[in-house]
Amino acid sequence: MSQLDWQKSSFSGGGDGECVELAAGSRTRVHLRESDRPAQVAITTPTALSALLTAIKTGGLDGFVG
Numbered sequence: 001m002s003q004l005d006w007q008k009s010s011f012s013g014g015g016d017g018e019c020v021e022l023a024a025g026s027r028t029r030v031h032l033r034e035s036d037r038p039a040q041v042a043i044t045t046p047t048a049l050s051a052l053l054t055a056i057k058t059g060g061l062d063g064f065v066g
Helices: 046-057
Strands: 020-026 029-034 042-044
Touching (some): 029 046, 042 046
Antiparallel strands (some): 020 029, 029 042
């Protein structure tokens, strides 16, 4: 994987190991990772990430058990 410019979420905790990070891999890919597990990267599309964030913000996943 090429060098990515990781950005921490402004909502992440203050300490190391409590941060969600995002990086734009291209116009069609967004990379996500948790800072305490930098080798584990999830890749999604901007559209899918937007739908997930909207569901979280509007309570669409409240009560979800995976």
